[in-house]
Amino acid sequence: ASAPAVVHAQSTIRWRLASSFPKSLDTIYGGADVFSKKVSEMTGGKFTISVHAGGELMPAFGVVDGVQNGTVEMAHTVPYYFFGKDETFALGAAIPFGMNSRQMTAWMYEGNGLKLMREFYAKYSMINFPGGNTGAQMGGWYRKPIKSMADMKGLKFRVGGFAGKVVERLGGVPQNIPGGEIYQALEKGTIDAAEWIGPYDDQKLGFNKVAPNYAYPAWWEGGPQIDFFINQKAYDALSAEYKAIVECAAAAAHSSMQAKYDAKNPLALKQLVAGGTKLFPFPKDVMDAAFKESMALYSEISAKNPNWKKVYDDFSKFRADQNLWFKFTEAKFDSFMQSQKL
Amino acid sequence: ASAPAVVHAQSTIRWRLASSFPKSLDTIYGGADVFSKKVSEMTGGKFTISVHAGGELMPAFGVVDGVQNGTVEMAHTVPYYFFGKDETFALGAAIPFGMNSRQMTAWMYEGNGLKLMREFYAKYSMINFPGGNTGAQMGGWYRKPIKSMADMKGLKFRVGGFAGKVVERLGGVPQNIPGGEIYQALEKGTIDAAEWIGPYDDQKLGFNKVAPNYAYPAWWEGGPQIDFFINQKAYDALSAEYKAIVECAAAAAHSSMQAKYDAKNPLALKQLVAGGTKLFPFPKDVMDAAFKESMALYSEISAKNPNWKKVYDDFSKFRADQNLWFKFTEAKFDSFMQSQKL
Known part of the structure; x- marks a missing residue:
């Protein structure tokens, strides 16, 4: 028999x-590997994507420029790295006292999040x-x-x-140091504290050896x-x-990364605590002051950046509704389970 | 130019x-639509899946038999519907005082959940x-x-x-009534109470009109x-x-459904509360008694059902680790946000 007509044949x-x-x-790096692997599998190897670590092709924080200019x-990056271009980037990743993981995904997939952020990212020729x-x-x-607000000063x-914008308003001195140099700065005392991600990633970088006090939560994340981020012309050509x-x-990579963090963090936390x-928890006065300063900051940005205002108005309404709902059955189920001997 | 050789051509x-x-x-029905739509889009319409509502081709609870015999x-179903075949099915969906949504997904994708459940489902010729x-x-x-355990009796x-197995141990009389008949039974007083899902779905079914007291959380879900569930031979032929x-x-449908529930439940909850x-919350003595009876039930099942025991041993260890981790930064971030005026 002759080969069937291939209506939707794709080039390599x-x-x-x-x-x-x-x-x-x-x-966090692995999410791009999952994405690339799945695309290749689904296309029988016809569509391949090589994944390059930060710094390999361009600086880690140069990737938006790289996508924009083709x-x-x-x-694969965290949008808030690019808040210097426009604060609106931060709303696509996390802002202090923003949303939790499920809420953020709900806003993106089923709220207005993806629509609004894509309108914004279009200015950078990317989706x-x-x-x-x-x-x-x-x-x-x-x-x-940190025992009180006094310890935040300086x-x-x-x-x-x-x-860092909020830390500054609390009297702190935010430092911007690449991941690979944090350990040394902390060891030498050039800095007093450093945050990275969570137990599994932090343990690899060894911060526990030079600064044994581990705070929670990252109210900023x-x-x-x-x-x-995909260059719009490259995407349109597909x-x-x-x-x-x-x-x-991307959807598979999205849920896979959260699952990986959830599965890997508990053991790392236990090992860290066992090691000293x-x-x-951040003291209440620090949390309250940080919340107040964050909300004041958002008002100021809204007054001068219409891109931010458009997205933040929707974000903040969605966040209010989410917390109203989550505080009943989700919170009650979780807090009960967390108080049991399991 | 001649057409390229199509190494990976697929039949319709x-x-x-x-x-x-x-x-x-x-x-919940919509998850299958999302799945079918994505498969069709990704294959240019060559792989199509028609979605049939419960009862259309076979009884709603006959779908595992339908897949098993081809x-x-x-x-697309909730595995716990089939616990009558083997209690192990319930571990693939939810058991009383089991895991929350993120924890369940982490166990499936990055713990041993998917591996163990697939071993079990293989007995039914499905993946x-x-x-x-x-x-x-x-x-x-x-x-x-419900004000105390006394109200659970009868x-x-x-x-x-x-x-229902746990409700029975608490002195209650569990009733198995199809979704479409619940409203009438509740209105007539044939039953005293009924649970379904959450605000968005429950509102559609109108239960609030005949039983105005709405409990949280569903400690059983x-x-x-x-x-x-896919027939193994059909899957192997792909x-x-x-x-x-x-x-x-499937991954896209998986995260899309949770996002839809999270996005839609808040408005429904507000409308329900505004309507009276x-x-x-379930009283502490009910929660405690239900927890105790659930753990006793799981020990009993473990003693007589090796399929259950193999999966539950892993499930319960993962659950303990998850709750240890979630009670720090996740819980603290959420509870702070839930206590703010947003």
Whole structure:
């Protein structure tokens, strides 16, 4: 028999993906591997995407420029890294006292989140697909524990991007230090504290050895989203089938990353505590002051940045509704289970 | 130029999917629509799956038999409906005081959950893919609120499947009534209470009109998983590309359903409360007694059902680790946000 007519035949496609993460972090870097593997499997190897670690093709924080100007077809990164271009980027990842992981995903997939953020990212000639979430992060490693707001004054704190704006308003001194240099700065006492992600990733970087006090929660990262950014022209050139394949591979990577963090964090936490790490919650006065300063900051940005205002108005309404709902059955089920001997 | 050689060409495939749900529930029924749509899009319409509501091709609770004997290639259902065949089915969906939605997904994707459940489902000649989660459900509608364990005695309670075993141990009288007949039974007083899912779905069925007291949480459903069950031979006949497409379409449907519930429940809850629904938490003595009886039940089942024991041993260890981890940063972030004016 003759071969069937292939209506939807696709050419071979080779893309490059620039990650902002080091290969050593199988969790957050690994999301791009999952995506690339699934796309290749679904297309029988016809659509392949090579994944490049942060710094390999371009600086880790240069990946949005890289996608925008077409140096690479796509990137895997945390949108808030780019708040210096426009604060609106932070709303696509996490802002202090934002949403948790499930809420963020609900806003993206079933609220207005994806629609609004895509309108914004179009200004950078790119389209996004949610590509992972870490869950609520830990609040960082401190040489001395924070007992009250007084301890925030003058604190030299390595903290990711946008959250530094709030730390500054609390009297702290935010430091921007690449992941690979944090350990040494903390050991030397050049900085007083540093936050990274959570037990599994932090343990690899060894911060517990030089700053044994481990705070929770990272009120600035209740559920940060990682994104795939794709150059709009490269995306538009895909067939309808390949577009759907990209979307579903991203969805698989998105849930896979959160599952990986959830599965791997408990053992790391137990090992850290067994090794002498001391957990402490941020004191109430710090949480309250940080909340107040965050809300004041958002009002100020809303007054001067219409891109931010448009997205934040929707984000904050969705966040209010989510917390109203989650505080009943979700919170009650969880708190009961957390108080049992299991 | 001549047409390229099509190494991975696929034949046209038509499958039928039997759902256990009525079309009116766009959330839980809708997961199968999302799956079918994505598979069709990714294959340019070459692989199509027609979705049939509960009762259309076979009884809603006959879908596992249907998949096992090949009447349909696949089903979309809640595994715990089939605990009468073997209690182990319940572990693939939800058991009283089991895991929440994220924990269940982590166990499936990154713990041993999928591996262990697939070993078990192989006895029924089928393979599963996680296909949605509702999140923590509400605890049902009561003609009179439950104030203590005394109110559980003799309570005629319409409750889904496996949880009835625990309700019975608490002195209640579990009732097995199909979704479409619950309203009338509750109105007439044939039953005292009924649980279904949560605000968005329950509102559609109108239970609030006849039983205004709405309990939380459904301690028997902290995060029930819905599954796609596929006949093993039908699955084995797929090419590697189509297998990957099925997996990623299922992953997209899985996260999409949870997002839909999270996005839609808040408004429904507000409307219900505005309309006179009274929320109440299960009293501590009921929660404690239910927890104790559930653990006793699991020990009894473990002693006589090796299928259950193998899976439950892993499930319960994972659950303990998850709750240890979630009680720090996740719980603290959520409870702070839930206590703010947003």
